[in-house]
Amino acid sequence: MANKGWNEFEIGAMLRTFDGKIDDIAGTRQEDRAYSENSSFVASVADWRIEKPIFSKDFCIDCQFCWIYCPDMSIIARDKKMIGVDMDHCKGCGICVEVCPTNPKSLLMFPEQADEETELAQWPAKDEEKK
Amino acid sequence: MSEMKKIKNLKEFSTSADRFEGANLLCPGCAHSIIVREVLNATNDDLVLSASTGCLEVCTAVYPYTSWDASWIHIGFENGSTAVAGAEAMYNALRNKGRLKQPDRNPKFISFAGDGASYDIGFQWISGCMERGHNMMHVVLDNEVYANTGGQRSSSTPIGSSSTTAPAGRVSYGEKKNKKDMVSIMASHGIPYSAQVAPNKWKDMVKKIQHGFSVDGPVFINAVSPCTTEWKFDPKDTMMLSDLSTDSLVFPLYEIIDGHELNITYRPKNVVPVEEYLAAQGRFKHLFKDQYKYLIKEWQERVDAKWAYLNRREEARV
Numbered sequence: 001m002a003n004k005g006w007n008e009f010e011i012g013a014m015l016r017t018f019d020g021k022i023d024d025i026a027g028t029r030q031e032d033r034a035y036s037e038n039s040s041f042v043a044s045v046a047d048w049r050i051e052k053p054i055f056s057k058d059f060c061i062d063c064q065f066c067w068i069y070c071p072d073m074s075i076i077a078r079d080k081k082m083i084g085v086d087m088d089h090c091k092g093c094g095i096c097v098e099v100c101p102t103n104p105k106s107l108l109m110f111p112e113q114a115d116e117e118t119e120l121a122q123w124p125a126k127d128e129e130k131k
Numbered sequence: 132m133s134e135m136k137k138i139k140n141l142k143e144f145s146t147s148a149d150r151f152e153g154a155n156l157l158c159p160g161c162a163h164s165i166i167v168r169e170v171l172n173a174t175n176d177d178l179v180l181s182a183s184t185g186c187l188e189v190c191t192a193v194y195p196y197t198s199w200d201a202s203w204i205h206i207g208f209e210n211g212s213t214a215v216a217g218a219e220a221m222y223n224a225l226r227n228k229g230r231l232k233q234p235d236r237n238p239k240f241i242s243f244a245g246d247g248a249s250y251d252i253g254f255q256w257i258s259g260c261m262e263r264g265h266n267m268m269h270v271v272l273d274n275e276v277y278a279n280t281g282g283q284r285s286s287s288t289p290i291g292s293s294s295t296t297a298p299a300g301r302v303s304y305g306e307k308k309n310k311k312d313m314v315s316i317m318a319s320h321g322i323p324y325s326a327q328v329a330p331n332k333w334k335d336m337v338k339k340i341q342h343g344f345s346v347d348g349p350v351f352i353n354a355v356s357p358c359t360t361e362w363k364f365d366p367k368d369t370m371m372l373s374d375l376s377t378d379s380l381v382f383p384l385y386e387i388i389d390g391h392e393l394n395i396t397y398r399p400k401n402v403v404p405v406e407e408y409l410a411a412q413g414r415f416k417h418l419f420k421d422q423y424k425y426l427i428k429e430w431q432e433r434v435d436a437k438w439a440y441l442n443r444r445e446e447a448r449v
Contacts, residue, residue, distance in 0.1 A: 069165060071369070
């Protein structure tokens, strides 16, 4: 290494996020991107969760509070609509549930093993006393 | 100059494609990535990023993974800002020589650093960047403690906070020194724009970041980042703590243009007592013992004095 100039110097650790040539990344949605095996997008932190959020479409007003305040890019919003939760990257912090303004909430936390369909069927009704 | 991204409301903002990826190793409920997302999504231009050592750096670049979809560099604890400044200087040199392959692209140069890497260790380097007038932005993720290494005090740690190197106990109430006023220090360099932001006020934040991109010269942004691990609160309460910090005026939101023109950008309708902000965090738990109650009163007085000072400066335009 001592005798090498800058031009021969080997790159220590450079990770490429994408395979191939990338042109407009800010205009490409996650599902259309060619992630390489070095992007953390291909990894999962699902095993961090103790509780998971379940999304009920019925009461959602697409305010996108959950999208902006999600620390893990796990709220999937497409065409100004909230579609669902990315369960590979959600760490189960519960911020989305806290910031949800609807009555009843459109997102609620349940234990990781809870069944989504069962919970959606018994979603809480509107709380009349709360304003 | 490329056109600024138009963001009128949150629905329009939500059509942004994130350039920061999930499955990073930040704690659940960490405000760092909320701030990073709001900064990166404020523009559609190419990005040249760096991160100084800290939570953000160690958690987003764990070999063999990277969480960044833009060119990103990490060198040392202190010189994340100078790395970006160097890249910016090189870019300008190549443009002046006409050797850029795509001269119409307008990359944004941003360095991220924690409060340790900005207030203490990287202070001299940032000061140099601001003084030399690079066209870059430095964003501080201010969680008031060295959270990455186990919660040592930094010069951003406020009075009364219990940290591992200034713990509260039988003889001490924890940190005894007041927090450094970094925004004013940086504004004193005469830089075109410096501001304090909070993740819960996303619109204010995006407006400030876009203003920062539009000016020619160094920009300093201090972002409040409630730390669930070191401030000791429940991960789900991150946004509540951020709300409390801005509404209690502990972190007033303001901007300083050209080093002298101060504008307060957010005036809470209902100002929350500082006591509520302190009570929500485990690191201030001991202040509610009888012998330390006087510190809460002092806190309130300090916050009120700072708010009055900001108001007077805004009025006087100096």
